[in-house]
Every structure is written in structure tokens, then in C-alpha cells.
Amino acid sequence: GDVYHGPSFVVNAIGEGHEAAESLHRFVRPTCSSLTLSREHRHFFEFDKNNIAVDSYDNSKRQKPELVSGIDTAKTFEEYKQCFTEEQVKIETSRCLSCGASVVDPVACIGCGICTTKCSFDAIHLERTHPGRSNMVPSEQRIPELAKYLPKRVTKIATRAVKDAVAKVTDR
Numbered sequence: 001g002d003v004y005h006g007p008s009f010v011v012n013a014i015g016e017g018h019e020a021a022e023s024l025h026r027f028v029r030p031t032c033s034s035l036t037l038s039r040e041h042r043h044f045f046e047f048d049k050n051n052i053a054v055d056s057y058d059n060s061k062r063q064k065p066e067l068v069s070g071i072d073t074a075k076t077f078e079e080y081k082q083c084f085t086e087e088q089v090k091i092e093t094s095r096c097l098s099c100g101a102s103v104v105d106p107v108a109c110i111g112c113g114i115c116t117t118k119c120s121f122d123a124i125h126l127e128r129t130h131p132g133r134s135n136m137v138p139s140e141q142r143i144p145e146l147a148k149y150l151p152k153r154v155t156k157i158a159t160r161a162v163k164d165a166v167a168k169v170t171d172r
Contacts, residue, residue, distance in 0.1 A: 007074060059094050063088040 005016065026035050066082040073080050084092065116124045 007077070010077065060091075062095075063092045 003020075005012070023035060063084060063085055065088075068078075068080050068082060071078050071080045113126050116126055116148060
């Protein structure tokens with residue numbers, strides 16, 4: 001893995017070694033599939049540096065870990081950087097990069113909006129993309145809205161409890 005690109009991260013070396021082994025296997029066995037089939041094709045697009053807005057980004061500097069002295073990084077895989085101190089971790093994690101990326105699990109998200117109140121940078125906003133598909137009620141109006149269904153739900157729960165109790169008695 002390091003033969004072609006030089007010393008790098010262990011994960012990169014293992015990945016490159018795997019690619020090299022796959023290439024050799026395909027080369028010596030011509031009956032196998034082509035050399036490029038199902039390979040990762042890296043198509044990169046040039047980033048337009050002149051057409052970005054960076055005014056909204058947090059401009060605080062990144063924290064730099066201390067370096068271990070006496071390690072020749074060209075000849076060894078030893079870790080040459082120390083871990084962040086607790087203070088550096090706090091500073092680094094408080095930096096908001098304002099990337100706009102948010103990962104939401106659509107199965108777990110119920111649209112309650114609590115995340116919007118907890119983000120101290122006001123970076124999270126909920127927006128209905130298809131308002132006609134649901135009749136969701138804002139959280140402030142949810143209690144009166146739920147109260148309409150309360151008697152029916154209580155009746156169902158009580159009926160189920162009575163049926164379960166009767167079933168237990170008849171099974172004995």
C-alpha cells in the first residue's frame with residue numbers, strides 16, 4: 001500500500017494493498033473479469049474558489065496537537081502527534097463550521113422540533129417540503145389537538161385490559 005504513494009495512514013495502506021492484490025489477481029487470471037470492472041472511479045470536479053461565501057463561517061483557528069519529538073515519520077508508522085488536551089477538545093468542538101449538513105434519521109425523527117431549540121447556533125430549522133401530505137400540528141397546539149382523541153384512546157386501553165383479564169381467567 002505504501003509502495004506506490006509513500007507513507008500514509010494505515011487504513012490507506014491497507015486499502016491500496018487490497019487494490020494491488022485485486023489487480024494482480026485479475027492480471028494473472030485472464031479468465032477473470034476486466035481490470036477495471038467494479039473499481040472505484042474517482043471523478044473529481046474542480047471547486048470554484050472564487051464563487052463561495054465564507055463570511056458566515058466561524059473563523060476561529062483549528063487546534064493543533066502537540067508533536068512528539070524524535071520520530072522520523074518517513075521511516076516509521078509510530079504516531080507522531082499527541083492527543084488533544086481536554087481544553088483543546090472543548091475549543092475544537094465548539095467551532096461551528098456552518099456547513100449546512102445535517103444528518104436526520106427519517107425513521108427516528110418525529111418532527112417535534114426539540115433539536116431546533118437545543119442548537120445554540122440556530123443552525124437547525126424544520127421545514128415542510130410537502131405540506132399537503134400531512135396535517136401535522138405545531139407543538140404549541142398539540143395538547144388541545146390530542147385531547148380530541150383522548151376519550152377514544154382511554155376506552156380502547158380499558159377494553160383491551162378487560163379482554164386480557166378475561167382471557168387469563170378462561171385459560172386457567
